[in-house]
Amino acid sequence: MSETPPGNLLLALQNPELYNHPVDGFQIIETHISQVILTGQYAYKIKKPMNFGFLDFSTLAHRKHFCEEELRLNRRLAEPLYLDVLPITGTPQQPVIGGEGEPFEYVLKMRQFRQDQLFDHLQETDALKPELLCSLARQVAAFHDNLEPIPDDKPLGTPEAVYDAMQENFDQIRPMIDDNHLLRQLDNLEAWTRTTFERHRELIAKRRKSGSVRECHGDLHLANITVYDGKVTVFDCIEFNEPFRWIDVINDLAFLLMDLESRREPALANLILNTYLEYRDDFEALPLLPLYKAYRALVRAKIALFTLSNPVLAEQEKEELMQRYRNYAQLAEDYSHIPNPYLLATVGLSASGKTCVSAVMAGELGLIRLRSDVERKRLHGLAPLEDSQSPTGENLYSAEANEKTYDRLAKLASDLLAAGLPVIADSACLKVRERALFASVAESQGVPFALIHCEAPEELRKAWIRERKSDASEATEALLEAQKGWFEPLTAEESTYTAHLHTDQEHVAEAVADRIRQHFGLPPG
Incomplete structure (x- = not known):
């Protein structure tokens, strides 16, 4: 059984007297795995007591551990944003943040930043400038360079693990679609993935052996990048699942490139890639990019279908999610096309x-x-x-x-x-x-x-x-x-x-x- 924190805790935390800093007001951002309380200068993130298999926040000990992991991992790229893990003591009706006594919950304290500086917002408003992307590419290249390679005894990032993650997409997507055209497309993508993986199996194994599998960000896309205090800042990496972040560095970069290309920004994706290669001599990895980008596109396609199962969605929302699936599946198919080099x-x-x-x-x-x-x-x-x-x-x-x-x-x-x-x-x-x-x-x-x-x-x-x-x-x-x-x-x-x-x-x-x-x-x- 999972522990469930009292439902009125979130309401009780919206009390300015609980905080040792000025509060401009409260705003709640809720996702399927967390709740974030915005106060103006600081944000407080609480993990929900959920267990999805790939993610387990079901016990207080787990939530404490993953709050600490989130702090540790994100300080690598966003130290100014990630401040502390604080216990919540007292009672759900009268909580105390950072107080004495036995904690009944934990919260991650962060600096709040402007939502209009997120890269996805900048892209949508034609304000994502090339100099920002060059700065990002240099930062990601240095980040990947400075990470420690995976220890030999850690069973992650192997060819088998890489393929299993890709196969999981197909196994999970197939029961959720019944359109014959989409099923044929999925079959073709699965066959291409299998043959492309086999063609590159030795390269994938070689790169793990030579140290290219590292503890990466794992969720490198535009909505997890912002401009804070005048500097490009990458945040919200994967803390809850080791296999999602112990990956080849080029797989980490592939998510960012795919995200830009899904937004019809191929020139910006190209700028990121070429700047990254200038600062990291990793040309060897490039044959793997179509495979990893197609994998990332299908993860996004799968998430659209998972969301579609929400029973409270309106018909228009369902149609939009189905179109999102089609768009990502088509992008994955585009990556499978025979290249035309010159x-x-x-x-x-x-x-x-x-x-x-x-x-x-x-x-x-x-x-x-x-x-x-x-x-x-x-x-x-x-x-x-x-x-x-x-x-x-x-x-x-x-x-x-x-x-x-x-x-x-x-x-x-x-x-x-x-x-x-x-x-x-x-x-x-x-x-x-x-x-x-x-x-x-x-x-x-x-x-x-x-x-x-x-x-x-x-x-x-x-x-x-x-x-x-x-x-x-x-x-x-x-x-x-x-x-x-x-x-x-x-x-x-x-x-x-x-x-x-x-x-x-x-x-x-x-x-x-x-x-x-x-x-x-x-x-x-």
Whole structure:
């Protein structure tokens, strides 16, 4: 049997005299597992005495433990928000928060934040700015990097556990739908999941063995991210179920990407992914993304069906939930489509707009972006924004370092293309040898290839260099001068597969993205 706290406790807690701080008024937020009392400056969260199997708050000891877990886990990313676990003593009619005596309940004390700063609200009001997402991606990358890998003796994150979680979706969804079209779709998704999992079983096992399974957030989506005190803050991770959070880091990220894509924000999802990869060298994980994103979409689809069983719902609410199921199931099906990889590579002198163009094109076309400025520093143990203090043509920019950088870009591009992912290499490619390297990669993988030649007036390029900040590029005006003698003009053959962009003109990247779609026979954006 579960312990049930008295029903009048919530009412009794709405007394300003119980709190050691000013109270602006009371507002209650209720979910199926908790109740949150908003007071203006602080929020107090009480766990309901529920047992759903995957979640057990049925005893006071369990609720205390999971309040403490919620505090511990969320302080990793949101320390300013998560303050303390406090006992509730006294009686349900006259409770005391943080008092002496035998507790009959526990409450998690948090700082209250503005609801209109939640990322889901910002997205719905077209206020989710790219700089917020870049900050989020960097934060998630650092978070994943700093987590301890799963101990060998902890039986979580294995290929079997990964597949069981995916199979559970199908087993639970199937009895809740009776539409033949939806059942056929579910059967096809189940078959695709099984064959895709088997194809990647060894990679899943390898990543666990190499430490990629970690104690992650587990519930990384827009409604659990806010701007607090001017900083992007991720909160409300999974505290109640270890298998839900001891997962591959790319599975953690997949939820955020899927959430953005379900909201028809593929360019923002692409920005998150490429920024994350700049700060975390985890290109190896990318073949698993479609599988994990489809899994996350089907979890959301399943929740819609679970909610549909509520007997008090109106007909319109039921129709909306059924449509939500269809939307998520369709998104999962979209992830199962056969990929159409191709390779693009930029060409141009420093500060000619290559980075801006490649970023826009990556968002427009869903490309993985490889940046020479980032990978060059990674080869030397530097973060993207660290200053190498290398003179022009020396150290990181010597001929030897340059060759190693292009070899790395080519190797990464080859691996990603082999996994079915389209790629854009953002680099100067001033030498015929460097451009030929990418052409040979595309040829060996049997995919289309194009060069994107970026040009801009010299004075404008100098101005852009002077204005540039918070970027991996270390180009200087001295480098611009030196590059004039390094650039080897495009050959006649190269010109046949080169698009020329004058980057001082507006919307050129979007225009060339449309040309690429048409040239390679891609679906419209």
